[in-house]
Amino acid sequence: MNVHIIRDSDVSKDLYHEVFGHLKESKGPLMFHTNENLIELNDSVVENNTLSKDDFHRKEKIPEYSIKYSLDCNYAYDFPYEREEFSPEALLTKCNNFRNNHDVGNNEFVILLTEKANTLNWFAFGDKNKNIFIHTSEWDFYLDCNRSFPIAYQVVSKILQVLLFKDITDFGAHAHIDETRGCVNDFCKNKIDVSLKMKTADVCKDCQSLIIERSFPNPIFNQITTVFEELRKKLISVERFTSRLRPGRVLFRGRIRKMILLDAGDYEVRLTPLEKTVYHLFIDNPEGIKANEIGNYRNQLSSLYRKFYNGTNIAQFENSINALSNYFDDSIQQKISRINAKLKSTVGENIAEYYIIKKDTADEKYKITIDRALISYKVSYK
Numbered sequence: 001m002n003v004h005i006i007r008d009s010d011v012s013k014d015l016y017h018e019v020f021g022h023l024k025e026s027k028g029p030l031m032f033h034t035n036e037n038l039i040e041l042n043d044s045v046v047e048n049n050t051l052s053k054d055d056f057h058r059k060e061k062i063p064e065y066s067i068k069y070s071l072d073c074n075y076a077y078d079f080p081y082e083r084e085e086f087s088p089e090a091l092l093t094k095c096n097n098f099r100n101n102h103d104v105g106n107n108e109f110v111i112l113l114t115e116k117a118n119t120l121n122w123f124a125f126g127d128k129n130k131n132i133f134i135h136t137s138e139w140d141f142y143l144d145c146n147r148s149f150p151i152a153y154q155v156v157s158k159i160l161q162v163l164l165f166k167d168i169t170d171f172g173a174h175a176h177i178d179e180t181r182g183c184v185n186d187f188c189k190n191k192i193d194v195s196l197k198m199k200t201a202d203v204c205k206d207c208q209s210l211i212i213e214r215s216f217p218n219p220i221f222n223q224i225t226t227v228f229e230e231l232r233k234k235l236i237s238v239e240r241f242t243s244r245l246r247p248g249r250v251l252f253r254g255r256i257r258k259m260i261l262l263d264a265g266d267y268e269v270r271l272t273p274l275e276k277t278v279y280h281l282f283i284d285n286p287e288g289i290k291a292n293e294i295g296n297y298r299n300q301l302s303s304l305y306r307k308f309y310n311g312t313n314i315a316q317f318e319n320s321i322n323a324l325s326n327y328f329d330d331s332i333q334q335k336i337s338r339i340n341a342k343l344k345s346t347v348g349e350n351i352a353e354y355y356i357i358k359k360d361t362a363d364e365k366y367k368i369t370i371d372r373a374l375i376s377y378k379v380s381y382k
C-alpha cells in the first residue's frame, strides 16, 4: 500500500526528509514515498484567528475545560496569539488534487505535511478517501524534542485510524475523549497529553479488541506498532542525551561523514554538503578561525567540499567555495546559523554549546569547543 508524503512550500526540506527517514526503514505493506513537488496554499482561503492561551492548547472548542501546564512556555509565543488557519476541507482538497494530478490509486494514502494551522486546532486529520494532513509547526509547545518524531508518529497513527474507523463519528465513538490512556486513539483534547501517547507507544486493550474484531490487517498493524516502538526508543535516548551534563560521542560515518550522535541512540544530525564543509573546517581547526581570516582557508574548504559535493557543475562548485571563503559575503554566517539551529533542535540548548560553532569572545575566533577525543571517524559504505 503506497503512502505518498507531500509537503507545502513552508515545510523545510530537512524536516521533510527527517520525517521520511523515520518511516522508510520500517518493513511491511506500507511503502512510503517522497515527492519533490511543493504544494502551494496561497490560493486557499485563509482565516485569521487570534487565540487565547487556552484556545491554543485545546483541540476543537470544548467549553469549561481547564488546562494544566506541564511545560514551561518560555517560547516566542505571546498570547493572545495570532495565526493563519485553513479549513480542513481546504487542506484535504490539496491532497485530493495531488491524487488526481499524479494518478494515485484509491487504495493509496496522500499525506500533506503543512506548516499551516487548521481551524480544528488538531495535530492531524484524515478522511475516508485516505487523504490526511498533518500540522508540522508549534510542536515545541508539547514536546521537548525534534518535531520530526511526533510528525512521523502522526503519519502512522492517522493511517491506522483511517483504516480502522468507518468515519469521524465512528472515530468519536471509540477514541478516548475524556481520558488519556497513553493509547494511539487518545484524542488528547488537551494537546499536551500527546507526549504521553508517544512515550507509551501503546495500543490499549479495548483498541486491540476492536482491531481484531474488525479484522485489521495484521502486517500493517505490526508495521505501525514497530514504527511507534522505534520512535519511542529514539525519543527517549535523545531525551536522556539532552539532560546530560556532558557532551557525548560523535561518529562521522562513511566518506560523506554522516554525523551520528552515538550516545543519543545513534541519532543522525542531517547536514547538507555545504554545511558539512563548514562544520568540518571548524572540527579540523580546533584553535578557531577569525571571521576576517576565512579567505586563508579557501583550499581547505574546497578539499572538504569535494568530499561532500554530489553534483557535477564545476562553476556552481567554485561559486559556492568563493562565497564561503569571502569575508564580505554572508554565506558562511548563514551556514553557521543553520548548522547551530539544527544542533540546538536535536540536542537541546545546553548540550549544544559543545557542538555549535560560536565566537570565543576572548580571542574573537569561531570555534567548536567539543573535546576532540569524543570524535571518531569510520569509513564504510553505509
Ligand SMILES: [Zn+2]
Residues within 6 Å of the ligand: 176, 181, 183, 184, 185, 186, 203, 204, 205, 206, 207, 208
Ligand atoms: Zn485505546
